[in-house]
Amino acid sequence: MAVALLVLTPTSFNTAATSVGSTPTFDSEQPFPGGGAYWEPTIAADPSSSYVYQAVTYINASKTCSGCPGTAIFLRSSKDGGATWGEARPVSLARGRGWQFDPQIKVATDGTVYVVFLQTFNPGSVLFKSTDHGATWSGPFTMNGPISYNDKPILVISPSGQDVYVALNVKLASYVAVSHDAGQSFAQVQTSNESLWWYSYGGTYAPDGSVYFAQAGEAGAKTNGKRTNQGHTDGIQKIFVLKMNHEGTAWENVYVDTSAVATSCAISACYADYFAAQASIAADAAGNLLLAYTRNDVNGTAHKMYLRTSSDGASWSSPVVFNDQGDNNFPAVVAGPSAGDFRLAWQDNRNAGCWDCGGLGSWNTWYSQTTDGGGTWTASVRLSNLGGGAPYKTPHGYAFPDGDYFGLAVDSVGTNHVIWGEADGSSLYCCGGTWYTRGA
Structure with a gap:
């Protein structure tokens, strides 16, 4: 079943969410050890114990790991x-056997760790x-079936781990x-x-x-004529929520919004x-949903961060501007x-001398929390606190965000764990590292 629903395309926006409550506190950020070129990290917490897991994409891993492919997924x-x-x-x-990228981690209630890359x-x-x-690990378990190409996996599991869902770009x-x-x-x-x-950027399993x-869904020059050996298109992006039943036999694409052409990346x-x-989504203990996404109105201009809520994933509240400082990315x-x-x-460059300098300069990683379903939020906390x-x-921050996503998890006692990439912007895969922190 495929049903596309148009819901609440915005013509005007509310003001930024109110900041209330105590400000969360975090440890000072720490570098992922080893000194390697680490890219697009992720993190997960065991819902039933104190175990936490981090994974990184280790660029040029074969230089220090004799059994590794050129780029490999490392976990600790x-x-x-x-x-x-x-x-x-x-x-x-x-x-x-080639290379490895795009790690995802989830942990079932019995402690089984699931990693997809x-x-x-x-x-x-x-x-x-x-x-x-x-x-030790069992696998690999392949999931491509008749599909000869797939990219950008996003992993969701049921609490028991019996049910596994992986969104794929094909x-x-x-x-x-x-x-x-x-x-x-x-x-x-x-x-x-x-x-x-x-591309999917986040997923969640509801109660x-x-x-x-x-x-x-990206449009642009590289989709015209279906030049399917490329990707990374340069046109507008349509933002959707994909809703699927537990069995995976029925689904619908819920249209949310459209963003103009992205800000440039000059490195x-x-x-x-x-x-x-980009967009990210989560379901709380009552089954209510929060969607956070970035968009801009004019080609090449800075993205704002928007929030919407839903009780069923089909109808969504009007958008609220959560943050309009700098160019907001990677929620x-x-x-x-x-x-x-x-x-x-999220990551933004509010501290930069100019937000449209090709993506270079004064990026930071930020955090906020709501306890009333998105009505009010704590003050934003700068996680990348070291100068x-x-x-x-x-x-003022780090020169460039190393990778176009990062990891956020909450453990069994409610502590936040965040891991992200920072780099000098000399080129896309060099040179930088992974940093992390925890707090509540």
Whole structure:
């Protein structure tokens, strides 16, 4: 089933959300150890214990890891809620088999760790599982079926881990790989009915068993004529929420908004859509949804951050401007343990001398929280608080966001764990590192 719904296209916007309540406090940011070129990190917390997991994409891993592909996914664990960490190790020794990118981590209530990442474009996204906190892994479990190309996996699991959903870009189509045997086998479900270059940026499993993904469908020069060997298009982006039933047999694309052409990225090898509109979604303990997304009105101008809420994923509230300082990018939202509790993190360059300097200069990672379903929010907290410690850091921020997504998780006692990338902007995959913090 495919139904496209038009809901509440905005013509005017509310003012920014009110800041109330005590300001959250966080540890000072820390660098991911090892000194490697780490890219697009992610994080997950065990819902039933104090274990926390971090994963990074290690660029040029084969230079220090003899069994690794050129770029590899490394994971490490903490058994004490992020106070101390074990050694980072490769999930899969796959030397000679291309590269690995785009890690995702989820943890089931029994402690099983699920990791999905891209193992080249074919087979594409693969799943690994661990029942001993990442010491050993089973897998890879492939999910491509007849699909010869897939990219940008976003992982969602049910609390038990029995049900696994992975949203995939398949060039000018969106798919979800669905498993009901804990990832042993997958069915492939096409969930798009419009020829856009589809990327999912966040997903969530609701208490009633519904599954949601926040998506952006990109138009532009590289989709005209269906030049499907490319991507990273340079046109507008349409923002959708994909709603799917538990079985994965029925779905609908709910249209939310449209963003103009992205702000430019001037660094070497950067993509036309690096700063394109993105969206993230979470369901709280009562099943209410919060959608955070970025968009702009005029081609090439700064993005604002918008919020919408829903009780069913089909009808959404009018948009509220959450943040209009700088160019807002890469939202990440998760739900806390109580109904109405949502945590939001993002990156913006409000401290830069100019927001349209090709993406370079004075970026920071920020955090805020609501406990009333998005009605009011705490003051924003600057997580990237150090003015030094790396050549790309100044008191105003870091030079460039290293990767176009990062990780946010909430552990079993409500503590936030955040991990992100910082770089000098000399080129897309060099040179920078991963930083992290925790707090509540």
